[in-house]
Amino acid sequence: MKTKIMKPPEWYDVIRYHIVPPVFMVVFTGAVQYLALVGQGEINITWRLAASKALGNSFSWGCVALFSLWAILWLQLPAGQVHGPPTLFGYRPPYQDNGVLYYWASLVGFFTMQAMWPDLSSAIFSNMPELLGTLNLVALTLCTLLLLKGKLKPEHRDDRYPTRPVLYEFYTGLERHPHILGMDVKQLTNCRIGMMAWQLLILAFYLAGVQRHGFSAATLVNLLLQSVYVAKFFWWEAGYFSTLDIILDRAGYYICWGCLVWVPCLYTFSSYYLVAHPPIISTTTALLIAILGLFTILLNYRVDYEKQLFRRAPDGKCNLWGKPARFIEAQYKDSSGNVRTSKLLLSGFWGSARHLNYTFELLASLAWCLPGFGLGVWPFLYFNFLACLLVHRTFRDEEKCAVKYGHNWGRYCQKVPFRLIPHVF
Numbered sequence: 001m002k003t004k005i006m007k008p009p010e011w012y013d014v015i016r017y018h019i020v021p022p023v024f025m026v027v028f029t030g031a032v033q034y035l036a037l038v039g040q041g042e043i044n045i046t047w048r049l050a051a052s053k054a055l056g057n058s059f060s061w062g063c064v065a066l067f068s069l070w071a072i073l074w075l076q077l078p079a080g081q082v083h084g085p086p087t088l089f090g091y092r093p094p095y096q097d098n099g100v101l102y103y104w105a106s107l108v109g110f111f112t113m114q115a116m117w118p119d120l121s122s123a124i125f126s127n128m129p130e131l132l133g134t135l136n137l138v139a140l141t142l143c144t145l146l147l148l149k150g151k152l153k154p155e156h157r158d159d160r161y162p163t164r165p166v167l168y169e170f171y172t173g174l175e176r177h178p179h180i181l182g183m184d185v186k187q188l189t190n191c192r193i194g195m196m197a198w199q200l201l202i203l204a205f206y207l208a209g210v211q212r213h214g215f216s217a218a219t220l221v222n223l224l225l226q227s228v229y230v231a232k233f234f235w236w237e238a239g240y241f242s243t244l245d246i247i248l249d250r251a252g253y254y255i256c257w258g259c260l261v262w263v264p265c266l267y268t269f270s271s272y273y274l275v276a277h278p279p280i281i282s283t284t285t286a287l288l289i290a291i292l293g294l295f296t297i298l299l300n301y302r303v304d305y306e307k308q309l310f311r312r313a314p315d316g317k318c319n320l321w322g323k324p325a326r327f328i329e330a331q332y333k334d335s336s337g338n339v340r341t342s343k344l345l346l347s348g349f350w351g352s353a354r355h356l357n358y359t360f361e362l363l364a365s366l367a368w369c370l371p372g373f374g375l376g377v378w379p380f381l382y383f384n385f386l387a388c389l390l391v392h393r394t395f396r397d398e399e400k401c402a403v404k405y406g407h408n409w410g411r412y413c414q415k416v417p418f419r420l421i422p423h424v425f
């Protein structure tokens with residue numbers, strides 16, 4: 001059975017290639033400057049006020065330069081290497097395998113600086129609009145360089161695709177595995193800058209909140225849950241190199257600007273908001289939220305781990321939930337037309353729904369937003385964004401699998417009919 005690919009109507013292409021990218025970029029880039037002011041409790045947000053912060057100041061440029069150099073340094077130091085999955089042309093991208101060490105070293109560095117300058121965290125909070133302005137400028141410059149590099153000096157054959165409107169290319173990016181100064185750009189932007197900025201910013205916001213209002217169990221739970229989640233990311237970093245962001249997405253505005261600006265702004269927003277708007281939930285409620293959050297983070301990790309364990313096991317031979325793993329063998333063709341075989345797991349969590357990792361991810365994010373309960377909709381901004389992102393990503397991922405595996409993907413979907421919630425959706 002062949003998968004029939006329908007050609008979309010012309011108006012759809014006009015919207016997709018000409019309208020969506022510029023509109024999204026203007027809205028998202030502007031939203032960051034707006035949100036930075038909302039989080040600080042600013043009531044009169046005007047264009048003039050937002051624009052006055054958008055160029056940054058000496059503090060923001062200093063912080064961004066120092067932190068970027070630190071992240072770059074860790075990608076230049078001698079370290080072990082891990083490889084991502086081969087591209088259709090057989091290239092296996094190498095990555096530095098020192099994420100856990102980088103995570104702990106960054107925390108030690110931050111605490112040392114905080115001890116030397118006790119006002120550091122409060123200064124980070126107050127200068128957040130300028131910090132995001134600086135990150136915006138740096139990220140937009142990087143995306144421009146990536147576009148030029150992709151046009152003039154692409155590194156791999158797989159990265160060629162038909163020429164599209166330039167703003168579309170700027171938005172999606174051109175190359176999948178570009179290198180600058182010998183570093184893998186996505187490892188730098190996604191893993192080392194975006195994820196570590198998330199950790200350091202929420203820590204700074206927590207300390208700024210304590211300096212303003214004293215200790216609160218709710219803000220501690222908000223910090224702890226996200227810290228466990230981010231630490232888990234660095235522990236699992238090698239697994240991240242097999243995800244859509246790395247194997248499918250190209251390095252452009254969506255991924256690189258997203259990790260350099262959107263993650264520091266939106267992913268940290270629940271913590272940022274709590275600095276100027278102290279939580280009102282009780283300590284007991286905070287404890288219950290902590291238990292819910294830790295449990296869902298663990299489950300999210302477990303789903304990813306089951307796939308990793310299965311894919312690494314020779315011939316897929318491993319035990320899941322006390323029984324030998326069951327699977328479907330699915331053939332696909334690489335770019336040279338060679339038929340290869342992959343395995344789709346039918347046991348454990350992957351036999352209950354096709355994307356249970358997303359469901360637990362969403363519940364975990366709800367847990368760290370809940371300390372802001374009673375303070376309106378803003379503390380839940382990240383949860384709402386993530387719900388849209390993950391539902392969209394479910395369809396994007398399944399489209400990729402349907403094209404790759406053809407009727408075998410259909411067989412898998414028949415055996416595991418639910419996407420996110422068993423027996424519901």
Ligand SMILES: NC(=O)C1=CN([C@@H]2O[C@H](COP(=O)(O)OP(=O)(O)OC[C@H]3O[C@@H](n4cnc5c(N)ncnc54)[C@H](OP(=O)(O)O)[C@@H]3O)[C@@H](O)[C@H]2O)C=CC1
Pocket residue numbers: 242243244245300304307342343344345346350354355357358361386389393397400401404
């Ligand atoms: N906070 C955030 O913003 C986000 C967090 N995440 C998290 O990142 C992690 C990784 O997510 P992501 O990469 O999106 O997706 P997955 O880890 O779900 O990976 C999807 C891929 O796994 C393979 N696959 C699908 N079904 C099976 C199966 N039954 N058996 C074996 N392999 C299968 C397919 O790739 P193949 O071609 O190899 O077969 C598919 O493309 C998750 O924990 C997720 O929650 C994800 C997105 C956003």
Ligand SMILES: CC(C)CCC[C@@H](C)[C@H]1CC[C@H]2C3=CC=C4C[C@@H](O)CC[C@]4(C)[C@H]3CC[C@]12C
Pocket residue numbers: 028190233240243245253254255257258259262263
């Ligand atoms: C243009 C923007 C509004 C959208 C930008 C989206 C990106 C910033 C995010 C898209 C997918 C996200 C991630 C995927 C998987 C991840 C693994 C997880 O364990 C940690 C988080 C993350 C790296 C996450 C980071 C943000 C995205 C790249």
